[in-house]
Amino acid sequence: MDVKTEETAEVRPRKSRSVRDWAVDILCIALAAVIGILAAEALRKDPDASRALLFSDQIVGALACVALWMRRRWPVPLAVTLLVVSIVVPTAAGAMLVAVFTVAVHRPFRTVATVGGLALISEPLQAAIRPDPTLRFPAATATGVLLVLTVIGWGMFVRSRRQLVLSLRERARRAEAEAQLRAERAQRLARERIAREMHDVLAHRLSLLCVHAGALEFRPDAPPAEVARAAGVIRDSAHQALEDLREVIGVLRAPGAEGGGDRPQPTxxxxxxxxxxxxxxxxxxxxxxxxxxxxxxxxxxxxxxxxxxxxxxxxxxxxxxxxxxxxxxxxxxxxxxxxxxxxxxxxxxxxxxxxxxxxxxxxxxxxxxxxxxxxxxxxxxxxxxxxxxxxxxx
Missing domain, CATH: 3.30.565.10 (Histidine kinase-like ATPase, C-terminal domain)
Structure with a gap:
């Protein structure tokens, strides 16, 4: 699957969310909310922060968490938006990390590198505009960069694992199709072998019939005992030929049969x-x-x-x-x-x-x-x- 086809397949929205999708989305929103709450508690220790600013940080952080519900449909626009918001509103940092993780899971490397680079640039800006009162600038920047790199690496790992599973499933389907083709080919070869067996057996039986019928034709004045013996051989050979033909036809009617019928084959x-x-x-x-x-x-x-x-x-x-x-x-x-x-x-x-x-x-x-x-x-x-x-x- 090339990049263009992959992007087209990923951009197409899903018709409905599975139970697993609901569980994962709720877990991501909860994780973003926990990180936002921790950031809000750290901001409360800033003596220069007003109550109105802290309240607005909490409102914007909550809205950022709710916006994660759209991360599957618009992962890149949502991630870029939350990157800009998290620079001035630290409580949206958790939602931003989840959005970057979503991009790393669902988008190719070029897009992930672009969004990841913007995320890395936003960390020192956020530490400079809204510094953490409990950390110095170098420590806050290093912590933010480490979190972004961890999230991107984890997302790319999940993506590679999913691609591996998909490739294994495709390989399994292909192997199953090839196995079916091999089975059909083996069945065809078996039937061809049975047809050759039919030629050998019936040619032998019918040649006996022709020999004895020819003898009766060329010697119409043969003794009755000899005529009766020839007629008996003709009858037995005809009966045996019919039995062989019935056996071969029975095998041909049985799909995938490998043997030559119920009777043992000659050795x-x-x-x-x-x-x-x-x-x-x-x-x-x-x-x-x-x-x-x-x-x-x-x-x-x-x-x-x-x-x-x-x-x-x-x-x-x-x-x-x-x-x-x-x-x-x-x-x-x-x-x-x-x-x-x-x-x-x-x-x-x-x-x-x-x-x-x-x-x-x-x-x-x-x-x-x-x-x-x-x-x-x-x-x-x-x-x-x-x-x-x-x-x-x-």
Whole structure:
């Protein structure tokens, strides 16, 4: 907040005073009145002072205290006025100090320096025009200057403390807004991750459906038992795909959800089940898992390996029908997890299944986010190979 904006905000009068404002105003008026009474008692000891002068000092001092009620609306004009009055009427000195304190609290340093300088100049003038009978001129001047400096310093301290509190509140509001933005970004990233999960899972399920439906299409004269078995696999795969889709949609409907649904997510320990499922679909898969303690693999790493193998098997069914797939997984906590999936060219059996080509690209990004790497591409013999490495992070 610059000085101009700050002054504009402070000059604008308040619509209503709070209970705290009332209490502070009453306390300031009472303090000014006490200082005025002490000054009046000191003036009574002056043998040259007339009773009329003392009475007028008390009246002006009382009016100066009442004028403090306007210190919030017009702090600078009130302070300057009371400075002039206090030079000839010592009983208004208390009200003048309160007005100077108000300026130090509510106005910037340049204004405070100007008003404070006038207050410091007024002290020796007041000691010369209306001397205190109990103090000599140097002592009275030094006392007045000390009181003015104390009041200004106290007011500037209060002002700096208020500005600090305001800045901390603004910082807290800003931090809360940034935290909300981070939460929204995290939620968006979580939903994008869920969308990738949906692609991996549904692509696997639907590829099974396409394989078996294609087999029924190309072999309408198949034995009834084989047709029934294929129909059962199609039914189970369709049911499982619907369950996965329902689970993902349920997560997307839950704001801020981080997990992937009520069912546990697959890990490396579920790789055997995935391979067996592909074998039942008619794909020859050779699994060589050299990780001795698969359940000890971190869940996030194991889930990434599972998804990579799942996507590779799905692509093999899509583009290399009838080809045998080789899956090798090995690793340790020190060396990390290494996996390789390869297949030779297909024999052309089965129906062609369309694909978007984004599955392995998404998995490469997922592996990179996990701190690993993933590469894929055709082999010299016309087949396809996927190689990856992931860190063994707890």
């Amino acid at each position: 490396l320990a579920a790789l055997e089940e995935l391979v067996e499922e592909s074998r039942q679909a008619g794909t020859e898969v050779k699994l060589d898992q050299r990780v001795t303690d698969a359940p000890s693999v971190p869940e996030a790493t194991g889930r990434t390996v599972y998804r990579i193998v799942q996507e590779a098997l799905t692509n093999a069914r899509k583009h290399a029908g009838g080809a045998a797939v080789s899956v090798i997984v090995e690793g340790s906590p020190e060396a990390g997890l290494t996996l390789g999936i390869s297949n030779p060219p297909g024999d052309g059996s089965g129906a062609a299944v369309p694909g978007s080509g984004q599955g392995l690209i998404g998995l490469a990004e997922r592996a990179a986010l996990a701190g690993g790497r993933l590469s894929h591409g055709p082999t010299p013999d016309g087949g396809f190979r996927v190689d990856g490495w992931l860190p063994w992070r707890p």
